[in-house]
Amino acid sequence: MATQLLPPFTEETARAKVQFAEDAWNSRDPERVALAYSEDSEWRNRDQFFKGRAAIKAFLREKWSREDQYKLKKELWAFTGNRISVAFFYEWKQTETGQWFRSHGNEQWEFDTDGLMRRRESSVNDFAIKEDERRL
Template sequence: MDTSEQRPPLPPFTAETAAQKVRLAEDGWNSRDPDRVVLAYTPDTVWRNRAEFPVGREQARAFLQRKWARELDYRLVKELWAFSSHRIAVRFAYEWHDDSGQWFRSHGNENWEFLDNGLMARRFASINDQPIRAEDRKFHWPLGRRPDAHPGLSDLGL
């Protein structure tokens, strides 16, 4: 195994390491840095995200660049749903607004599959967008990593 391509924690996952992997993924996506985020995925990663099907890091990077150019002030919370040896299922919600100022809360589920080196080889996401009023937002931390004390999805009733 090429150790330069390791991304701990490594499978097989335990409840603790699966939860760590979920938080690391959340932190990465909250950075909104496509160059950083794609390093958690295999060079030939396969995604399904809504109606887009990026394959490989370059297509994933381009996808993320388009996503964060459109989904402004993006803040994400992920929660572990289930796991097995090399797979993790998560549920998530994120809030964002478009260029007209309309806020949304996007709810979804993801299924992830990892190689032994901890890189994600497959990511399948199903997402629904809910328009919300600005005063109904629940994610108010400064852009970037969600503070440890901020409530998770279950705590917020999401």
């Protein structure tokens, strides 16, 4: 396995980058997650657009304050050069109501030469599930 996950990506390094991201997001630690992004990283998450690590950390803190028992699975969809696309789903319980949800989506990632993500575009759909319908 390559020790550095830098573009241009191979299948091996793209899969490792996806697993690295999955592990970081499942930690629910905004500081840890933000380290994978460039200082000026640009995000589109659903209908929100923002830029920079400080904004990423703020977004994640707010997200995880309302998403209890968050668990995520990411899968490599495609890769080329300095770009990776993933399909994902995650399950979580709404903090205020206790309602369980499953969220499905796709992300497109673009990396700088240092292997930091400089752009992330995410489309997500949520739907309510019963607790016994959970997969994760």
